[in-house]
Amino acid sequence: MLTIALSKGRILEQTLPLLKKAGLEIADDELNSRKLILDTNLDDVKVIIIRATDVPVFVQHGAADMGIAGKDVLLEHGANNLFEVLDLGIAKCKLMVAAKSSDHLNENTLKVATKYVNSAKRYFEKQGQSCEIIKLYGAMELAPVVGLSHCIVDLVDTGNTLKANGLIPLDHIEDISSRLVINSASFKTKNTQIKTWISAIENNL
Numbered sequence: 766m767l768t769i770a771l772s773k774g775r776i777l778e779q780t781l782p783l784l785k786k787a788g789l790e791i792a793d794d795e796l797n798s799r800k801l802i803l804d805t806n807l808d809d810v811k812v813i814i815i816r817a818t819d820v821p822v823f824v825q826h827g828a829a830d831m832g833i834a835g836k837d838v839l840l841e842h843g844a845n846n847l848f849e850v851l852d853l854g855i856a857k858c859k860l861m862v863a864a865k866s867s868d869h870l871n872e873n874t875l876k877v878a879t880k881y882v883n884s885a886k887r888y889f890e891k892q893g894q895s896c897e898i899i900k901l902y903g904a905m906e907l908a909p910v911v912g913l914s915h916c917i918v919d920l921v922d923t924g925n926t927l928k929a930n931g932l933i934p935l936d937h938i939e940d941i942s943s944r945l946v947i948n949s950a951s952f953k954t955k956n957t958q959i960k961t962w963i964s965a966i967e968n969n970l
């Protein structure tokens with residue numbers, strides 16, 4: 766049995782067609798059910814659909830053999846016990862620093878609102894910029910507007926969300942897309958099966 770962990774939300778929409786091309790299908794009534802473990806068209810493959818940030822956790826602990834998660838989530842989580850084997854090129858965006866203007870980055874200690882605490886810390890450390898990270902779980906764009914922070918670190922796609930809140934993208938931290946990850950123990954014990962799936966997905970990208 767092979768268990769695949771998928772991120773619900775925007776990544777899922779782009780993942781399902783990709784898996785279908787590789788030969789794995791989940792029926793609509795399974796997807797629309799309240800079940801957490803979904804059957805597929807194949808007897809030896811099950812799928813779990815969980816929050817994006819939980820995917821590396823399930824894969825790391827071997828509760829799922831494979832998973833699909835955003836690079837943003839993987840960078841934040843760290844890569845213990847899992848291999849990132851494929852860039853799927855879906856759910857693309859950029860991790861960026863944004864503020865009301867570049868003047869707002871001229872601070873001795875920069876106040877940064879973000880849910881990407883580790884990535885933000887790493888980035889500003891590399892820049893030699895001292896910073897204070899304010900952890901938020903959503904609506905990052907609000908922080909500079911109400912004076913909670915000087916800037917934010919968040920994902921940017923079209924830039925419309927920043928624009929709507931009077932913010933501009935300033936520094937580019939990382940290009941983000943979704944990645945296929947494999948539990949390191951599963952990669953050994955289920956090597957043939959997993960390699961077949963990696964090739965099937967890769968050949969249909």
Ligand code: PRT
Binds near residue numbers: 774835943
């Ligand atoms: O809902 P839940 O808390 O479970 O998780 P979530 O809201 O993080 O999940 P979801 O479904 O939004 O998917 C998140 C994943 O999609 C991320 O981990 C990324 O890998 C990927 N992704 C790709 C994005 C975006 N593009 C994106 N634009 N995730 C979020 N955004 C948000 C961004 O945070 C900002 O608020 O969209 C807004 C910016 O979009 P633009 O187009 O206005 O620039």
Ligand code: MG
Binds near residue numbers: 774
């Ligand atoms: Mg969401």
